[in-house]
Amino acid sequence: MGKYYCGVDFGTSNSSVALSDGSQVKVLSLDEANVSPTSLPSLLYITNDGDPIIGREAANAFIERNVDREVLLKKIDLGISIEAYVASEPDKGEGYRPHTTDGTAREAVRASAIVEVNSPGRLFQSLKTLLRHSGFHGTDVFDRHYQIEELVAMILQPMKEAADRAAGEPIERAVFGRPVRFSKRDLENDVAEKRLRTAAELAGFKDVTFFYEPVGACVEYAMAAERTQRLMVVDIGGGTCDVCIMEFGGAHGFHDRLAESKILSVAGVAVAGDAIDREITRSKLFPVFGSNCRYGPNNLPMPQNIYNQILDWQNIYKLNNEETIHWLIAAESTATQPEALRSLRCLIQRNLGYPVAREVEAAKRRLSVDMETIIRIDNEALQVQEPLERKEFAHIIEENLELMLESIKEAENLAGIRPQDLDLVLTTGGTSLIPAIRSMLEDRFGAEKLKKRDTFTSVATGLAIVAQYT
Ligand SMILES: Nc1ncnc2c1ncn2[C@@H]1O[C@H](COP(=O)(O)OP(=O)(O)OP(=O)(O)O)[C@@H](O)[C@H]1O
Numbered sequence: 001m002g003k004y005y006c007g008v009d010f011g012t013s014n015s016s017v018a019l020s021d022g023s024q025v026k027v028l029s030l031d032e033a034n035v036s037p038t039s040l041p042s043l044l045y046i047t048n049d050g051d052p053i054i055g056r057e058a059a060n061a062f063i064e065r066n067v068d069r070e071v072l073l074k075k076i077d078l079g080i081s082i083e084a085y086v087a088s089e090p091d092k093g094e095g096y097r098p099h100t101t102d103g104t105a106r107e108a109v110r111a112s113a114i115v116e117v118n119s120p121g122r123l124f125q126s127l128k129t130l131l132r133h134s135g136f137h138g139t140d141v142f143d144r145h146y147q148i149e150e151l152v153a154m155i156l157q158p159m160k161e162a163a164d165r166a167a168g169e170p171i172e173r174a175v176f177g178r179p180v181r182f183s184k185r186d187l188e189n190d191v192a193e194k195r196l197r198t199a200a201e202l203a204g205f206k207d208v209t210f211f212y213e214p215v216g217a218c219v220e221y222a223m224a225a226e227r228t229q230r231l232m233v234v235d236i237g238g239g240t241c242d243v244c245i246m247e248f249g250g251a252h253g254f255h256d257r258l259a260e261s262k263i264l265s266v267a268g269v270a271v272a273g274d275a276i277d278r279e280i281t282r283s284k285l286f287p288v289f290g291s292n293c294r295y296g297p298n299n300l301p302m303p304q305n306i307y308n309q310i311l312d313w314q315n316i317y318k319l320n321n322e323e324t325i326h327w328l329i330a331a332e333s334t335a336t337q338p339e340a341l342r343s344l345r346c347l348i349q350r351n352l353g354y355p356v357a358r359e360v361e362a363a364k365r366r367l368s369v370d371m372e373t374i375i376r377i378d379n380e381a382l383q384v385q386e387p388l389e390r391k392e393f394a395h396i397i398e399e400n401l402e403l404m405l406e407s408i409k410e411a412e413n414l415a416g417i418r419p420q421d422l423d424l425v426l427t428t429g430g431t432s433l434i435p436a437i438r439s440m441l442e443d444r445f446g447a448e449k450l451k452k453r454d455t456f457t458s459v460a461t462g463l464a465i466v467a468q469y470t
């Protein structure tokens with residue numbers, strides 16, 4: 001075995017690697033283009049030549065090459081007939097046609113696919129979330145099919161190379177973090193872990209062990225302390241909220257301290273920063289894009305399936321087909337808010353989904369510092385100025401916070417521990433910086449018990465320590 005120990009935190013939004021040489025743990029620099037080079041944005045851009053670009057550069061490449069570009073789509077006939085559902089209500093899937101009034105009709109249609117003919121590349125975000133979807137195996141990018149494991153491995157590869165470089169030898173063994181629950185379904189949990197293992201192997205790690213991410217963060221803190229402590233970690237990132245309760249004895253020295261530690265409970269839920277971004281989009285931007293608008297002689301409400309589609313920017317391109325665009329133009333002429341429908345059409349046709357999503361995320365981050373902000377899109381074709389106050393934001397995300405609190409209570413119940421029995425509650429993960437979440441934690445545990453750990457690297461650091469002593 002080599003003399004280096006490696007911890008890998010593959011995050012929904014940001015990833016990091018830490019390496020221990022036996023006496024010191026170092027978080028490696030992964031992305032010089034990022035504000036904080038030790039965290040690599042988990043973004044992958046594949047050019048139409050098949051070249052991968054990872055991290056901050058991936059986002060830059062996508063914006064430079066794709067946004068505001070005229071999108072040319074081609075409908076290709078797949079050569080088979082399928083039965084399509086045709087209905088007047090929204091949310092009826094692919095076959096839905098807004099102008100049809102018969103809610104039960106079925107008809108045979110030629111199966112077709114919409115392909116973009118002039119795309120310079122494709123951007124992937126939050127790939128970790130896709131790991132749990134057992135029905136999603138992969139996707140075609142131009143003329144090549146990529147398994148989900150391959151896509152994830154493309155992000156892990158430069159992380160492995162950075163570890164090899166720092167160690168001066170190939171790092172084959174690593175402790176990887178995993179969320180407590182990739183999904184609430186056991187089967188999906190297992191599928192996700194198995195896929196992450198395959199991805200790690202594809203990237204060159206031969207011996208992979210998994211540890212829960214919040215356990216990593218807990219170890220990172222507790223090893224530096226030398227007291228008997230009962231600790232809770234609340235790690236809220238981009239995809240999941242993870243909680244653990246651990247007990248550390250008073251032993252000195254890393255090895256004995258870790259050997260005498262006990263995990264009393266873990267709990268988690270797949271609700272975090274991405275879900276919060278979707279709530280902001282739903283309540284602040286849907287109306288800007290006409291969700292409350294009515295159209296046509298019968299004053300019909302807008303079909304909600306369109307809005308469900310724009311909730312995740314990665315799906316917006318699917319609306320950029322002739323049928324939907326013609327329908328939107330027609331609806332615009334009779335709509336109660338024609339300007340809003342025009343904005344929706346710009347969002348779709350000008351490929352503005354990603355910059356809009358980025359601005360929603362940035363506005364959310366600003367609200368961790370400021371009491372109010374403006375969600376501002378200043379594009380020649382699309383202008384948005386939506387004020388958002390911290391108080392309204394807290395209200396918008398109440399249900400998400402409720403789910404996070406349930407996980408915290410679950411961890412307490414499983415461990416048989418009351419809030420007052422805890423010595424400290426360590427918080428980590430970007431979403432734990434949201435003031436409404438901090439207030440929720442203060443109300444439950446008292447402000448004096450909360451302790452912030454490094455938001456983006458505490459998990460990887462703890463995992464490298466675990467790698468050394470297990
Ligand atoms: N200052 C901030 N205020 C609010 N949210 C923030 C802030 N900074 C980052 N975030 C959010 O935190 C999330 C990213 O956090 P982090 O890097 O800890 O997640 P991750 O480890 O990649 O995800 P996960 O652990 O769920 O797989 C994003 O949703 C981001 O928008």
Ligand SMILES: [Mg+2]
Pocket residue numbers: 011012213235237238429459
């Ligand atoms: Mg994380």
